[in-house]
Amino acid sequence: MILTNQFTVKGIASVIVVMLSIVAFSSCKSRAKKSDLSSKTGVAYNDPYNGGLQINRKVKETPGPGLVAIEGGTFVMGGSLNEDLGYSHDNLKRRVTVASFYIDETEVSNADWLEYLHWIAQNFPNDGKLYYDALPDSLVWRHPLSYNEPYVNLYLRHPAFQDYPVVGVSWEQATAYCQWRTDRVNENILRQSGMLVDYKTRSDEKTSGDAFNTEIYLNGQLKGEGIDGPKMPKDNKPGAEAQAKRTVRMEDGILKQPYRLPTEAEWEYAALGLIGNTIEGNVDNSRTYPWSGLGVRSDKRKNQGRMLANFKITSGNNMGVAGDLNDGGDITVPVTSYAPNDFGLYNMAGNVNEWVNDVYRQLSFEDFEDFNPFRGNVFMDNKYENTEGRVLAKDKYGRPIKVPAKAPRKQTWEELQAEKEGNTIAMADYQYDARGAEDEEMKELYGKTTLVNNKSRVFKGGSWNDRAYWLNPATRRFMQQDESNAMIGFRCAMTMVGNVFGPTKGKMKTAARRGSTP
Secondary structure, eight states, X not given: OHHHHHHHHHHHHHHHHHHHHHHHHHHHHHHHHHTTBOTTTOOBTTOTTTTOOOOOOOOOOOOOTXXXXXXXXXXXXXXXXXXXXXXXXXXXXXXXXXXXXXXXXXXXXXXXXXXXXHHHHHHOTTOHHHHHHHSOOGGGGOBTTBOOHHHHHHTTTSGGGTTSBOOSOOHHHHHHHHHHHHHHHHXXXXXXXXXXXXXXXXXXXXXXXXXXXXXXXXXXXXXXXTTBOTTOOBOOOOGGGGGOBOOOOGGGTOSOOOEEOOOHHHHHHHHHOGGGGEEXXXXXXXXXXXXXXXXXXXXXXXXXXXBSSOSOOBTTBSSEETTEESSOOSSOOOTTOSOOOTTSOSXXXXXXXXXXXXXXXXXXXXXXXXXXXXXXOBOEEEOXXXXXXXXXXXXXXXXXXXXXXXXXSOOOHHHHHHHHTTOOOOOTXXXXXXTXXXXXXXXXXXXXXXXXXXXXXXXXXXXXXXXXXXXXXXXXXXXXTTOOOTTEEOOOEEEOOSOSSOTTSOSOOSOOOTTOOO
């Protein structure tokens, strides 16, 4: 009797487990179905018979090639500056928040720039101006009282320097490179996945002037025979149109956001790498450099006394003493030299200064917003060739033509049609150029009492020819956006869409070395 009861109890338990499993499975299935329905109308997504709105919930945000994810947060901008040798008072302490973003692991190298030049030569062989405008100014190495002439012809192109940071590049050239890189990355994604014809087919059928542009492609103006690949997405149409294909949309989550220069706040935040000194939401120790400690030498036994960056050690001492060179860099060094900071970024101090996106003003810290602070907005819109058909106007390189924004809001349909007739409607008091917001440019004083105007761009980080003071991420200098020198390079950044870290994701999963010095 006791044995029978035991079997009965076990049998009931087994039945309960099976029933709970069925309920759980049904619940999961129900939830899965709900995710495919509109929460506001109840209409199913991705159904070709009700209109076919395609919603992709399986997209995982990932960085573009060469980028590192930077978990955003709050920090004291200018907080690492413990002395102001120039008495410029242009980066006083202010707490701000920087959204999560991506930034290049290294500075852009000579090899990267040669890839850019090669692409221009291959795709626009008869356009000498485009190629010439993209060339770095190698004459920046010349100095009347220094023998640097060999670098003029060798630094950019010799294989020995291929992994060294590109220099002689102006802010304008760096910005153009970011735009080019955006298109090449997205083009490569589409060709490798078969959504555009592969490189071989394109090479066989290529004609001059048909370069891929992300915005033009997303607007549906780059498609057809010789362009479309065999694996284009289905158009989700019923009946006879079920096999129709379409171009990739932004909603598919396949293409990457634009590359750009980092803002000054992003750059300073990434350079400090305070995530390595953060314990349970509190910054345990502040930093003067991208590493912990007040000095520029390693305190680790293995590298004790070695310099942690490439900079000018003292007057007349760029690299140390022969037989035991210290930082080892007479000029620049390869972009992966020295240990990275706690975000995994190389040479955020020393080697070369780096362009950032901001326009310089001495008192920007008083004016800018405390969320994603930035000065330099010039609001532009795409020009339409045909407003009713939503066809964008293109330049001779296949890029969308940009025009100044006419209003701070979306224009009405009537305003767009009026433009089609040549009657431009603009708000008279709208300033599309916000570079001088709260601190206007004084054009009549430029070159007389000031060297600051709307083309003055910030660079940061210190270089191989700078003293240790400039390695502090809070220091700032500026130069005209069409100028360059042998001490300035750059790296690219990208906006992070959504929040890959999320409010419940916990601590950032990187090899952050808390409070360590390389």
